[in-house]
Structures are given as structure tokens and as C-alpha cells.
Amino acid sequence: MTTEEIPMDARTLDDTTVGTVSLGDRTVGRLGFGAMRVSSARNAEGKRDRAEAVRLCRRAYERGVRFFDTADIYGLGESEEIIAEALHPYPDDLVIGTKAGFRPARMDPGHATMPPSGRPENIRVQAEKSLTALRLDCLPVYQVHVPDPSVPYADTLGAFADLQQEGKVAHIGVCNVSEAQLELARSMFPVVSVQNRYNASDRAFESVLAACEAAGIPFLPWQPIAVQPNLAGRTVAEVAAEMGVLPQQVALAWLFRRSPLMLPIPGTSKVAHLDDNIDGAWVSLSDEDYGRIDRAAAL
Numbered sequence: 001m002t003t004e005e006i007p008m009d010a011r012t013l014d015d016t017t018v019g020t021v022s023l024g025d026r027t028v029g030r031l032g033f034g035a036m037r038v039s040s041a042r043n044a045e046g047k048r049d050r051a052e053a054v055r056l057c058r059r060a061y062e063r064g065v066r067f068f069d070t071a072d073i074y075g076l077g078e079s080e081e082i083i084a085e086a087l088h089p090y091p092d093d094l095v096i097g098t099k100a101g102f103r104p105a106r107m108d109p110g111h112a113t114m115p116p117s118g119r120p121e122n123i124r125v126q127a128e129k130s131l132t133a134l135r136l137d138c139l140p141v142y143q144v145h146v147p148d149p150s151v152p153y154a155d156t157l158g159a160f161a162d163l164q165q166e167g168k169v170a171h172i173g174v175c176n177v178s179e180a181q182l183e184l185a186r187s188m189f190p191v192v193s194v195q196n197r198y199n200a201s202d203r204a205f206e207s208v209l210a211a212c213e214a215a216g217i218p219f220l221p222w223q224p225i226a227v228q229p230n231l232a233g234r235t236v237a238e239v240a241a242e243m244g245v246l247p248q249q250v251a252l253a254w255l256f257r258r259s260p261l262m263l264p265i266p267g268t269s270k271v272a273h274l275d276d277n278i279d280g281a282w283v284s285l286s287d288e289d290y291g292r293i294d295r296a297a298a299l
């Protein structure tokens with residue numbers, strides 16, 4: 001891995017750029033990388049391009065990103081394999097969070113989502129696949145991807161707790177939870193992260209963020225920059241135009257300011273967009289602009 005591809009003017013994140021959060025015994029900078037889309041990286045001819053995907057992951061690490069978010073279902077294991085191809089043997093300061101909880105299957109084009117599968121047997125099988133794909137003996141952060149309405153949530157959580165007891169998982173996070181589900185998880189093991197959809201234009205999980213803040217748990221908003229064209233989203237775009245920066249950078253700046261426990265994981269399939277998002281860590285909002293976006297969301 002080299003830094004020679006990084007232009008001289010591309011800055012590298014450090015612990016002071018946007019601060020850090022602790023995921024169990026690991027500390028990472030607050031800007032993560034969502035690796036859901038790496039497996040769709042394309043070359044100039046529009047063809048899927050594994051080398052570009054690998055370059056994307058290396059670039060994120062080289063520019064100082066220290067938390068990578070992936071899942072067994074992203075590209076059916078491809079995202080995890082690409083991370084391993086790019087960065088294994090992993091540097092000590094890199095933390096990878098993967099997930100299980102959906103039934104891995106090629107998505108039926110007629111369906112918007114994959115079916116969940118929180119059965120303990122499925123979690124066990126998927127954990128072994130993730131260990132193999134990531135070339136690890138122990139998953140640093142293993143996240144419960146989604147509660148499965150057809151399986152008692154405690155049973156799904158129990159499978160993660162068992163894997164932790166067996167040393168196959170270091171830390172456990174949860175995703176897409178209500179406050180009650182978070183409480184149940186916390187009664188079974190230390191929860192090191194919560195990952196729900198959240199951005200300036202979609203604050204449906206405000207109360208879950210508040211619960212995380214009360215408990216000191218890092219909150220990893222997914223879809224952090226894909227703001228909706230509602231009033232808050234339009235205000236993000238207005239502020240960006242006034243500042244001469246990108247709406248995605250303002251969306252990130254708003255999140256960093258919203259809570260010191262916020263660890264956004266913006267995702268992209270393009271190196272140029274990755275660079276833009278990392279550059280966003282140096283964009284800071286005035287009190288007035290932060291307040292404008294905040295008030296627009298509340299309306």
C-alpha cells in the first residue's frame with residue numbers, strides 16, 4: 001500500500017479532524033466508510049471493476065478512515081472479500097464492522113428488500129462465511145443487521161452472544177432497532193454501536209439517538225448523505241451553495257455537529273466521491289447554518 005497516488009493537497013484524517021469514538025476497546029475517527037457499494041465500482045467503460053473497488057478501499061484507509069462498515073449480503077460476500085483483498089493483513093488501527101441477519105440471496109428485481117433471517121442457525125453459518133471472506137479468526141465488530149419479526153429478537157441476539165463467548169466475535173452492535181430492542185440487547189451483552197437510518201432530512205430515529213447518547217453508545221447513521229428533497233434536504237443544498245461546498249459535505253458536517261457520538265459511514269462506488277466525502281470532514285457549519293437545517297427538519 002502506498003500513499004503516492006494521493007495528491008499533495010489531499011489531507012489525511014487524524015484523531016483531531018472530527019474527533020474519535022470508542023467501539024469497545026477500539027478507538028476510531030468519526031468518519032467511517034460504508035462499503036456496501038464497493039462491489040458495484042465500475043471502470044470508464046461502465047463495467048464492474050474489481051481493481052477499482054480495491055483501490056477505493058485502499059484510498060479510504062490511506063486518507064485516514066479507520067472504520068469500515070460491510071455486511072455478508074453486500075454483493076453476497078463480495079464487499080468483505082474486496083476489503084480483505086485491499087487491506088489484509090489488516091493494519092492494527094483498522095476496525096471492520098460486518099453484519100448478519102438477512103437471508104443472503106440474489107435480490108428479486110420485483111422486491112425492494114431482502115427477507116430477514118434472524119434464526120440462530122443462519123447467524124452461525126453467516127459468521128463463518130464472514131470470517132472466511134474477511135480472512136479473520138475473530139470479527140472485530142459484528143452487527144445484528146435487522147430484527148426478524150418471525151424470530152424472537154432475544155434468540156437472534158443470543159446467537160451473537162454465543163459467538164462472542166466462543167471468541168469468534170470481539171464486539172457486538174445492533175442495527176435498525178427501536179429503543180426497546182436496544183434495551184433488550186443491552187441486557188444481554190455490551191452494545192458497542194447502533195446503526196439506524198438517520199440524516200438531516202430523515203430523523204425518524206431521533207429517540208434511538210437520544211438513547212445512545214444517554215448510554216454513551218456510538219451511533220452510526222446509515223444513508224448519512226442521501227438526503228431527501230424535503231425542506232431539510234433543500235436547506236442542506238442551499239447552505240452548500242452559499243458555502244461553495246457540496247451538499248454531501250454539508251450533510252456530513254451537520255451530522256458531526258449533531259452529536260459527538262455520531263460516526264457517519266457514507267458509501268460510494270467512486271474514488272472521486274470518496275475524496276469529496278473525506279474532504280467534507282474539514283467543512284464546518286456556522287451556528288446559524290446548523291440551526292437553519294435543524295429547524296427545517298423540525299417543521
Ligand SMILES: NC(=O)c1ccc[n+]([C@@H]2O[C@H](COP(=O)([O-])OP(=O)(O)OC[C@H]3O[C@@H](n4cnc5c(N)ncnc54)[C@H](OP(=O)(O)O)[C@@H]3O)[C@@H](O)[C@H]2O)c1
Nearest residue numbers: 034035036069175222223224225226266267268269273276
Ligand atoms: N444497517 C443497515 O441496515 C444499512 C442499510 C443501508 C446501508 N448501510 C450502510 O450505510 C452505508 C451508507 O449508506 P448508503 O450507501 O445507502 O447511503 P449514503 O452513503 O448516504 O449515500 C450513498 C449514495 O450517495 C452517492 N454518493 C456518495 N458520495 C457522493 C458524493 N460525494 N457526491 C455525489 N454522490 C455521492 C452514492 O453514489 P456513487 O456510488 O455514485 O458515489 C450513493 O448513491 C452503506 O455503505 C452501508 O455500509 C447500512
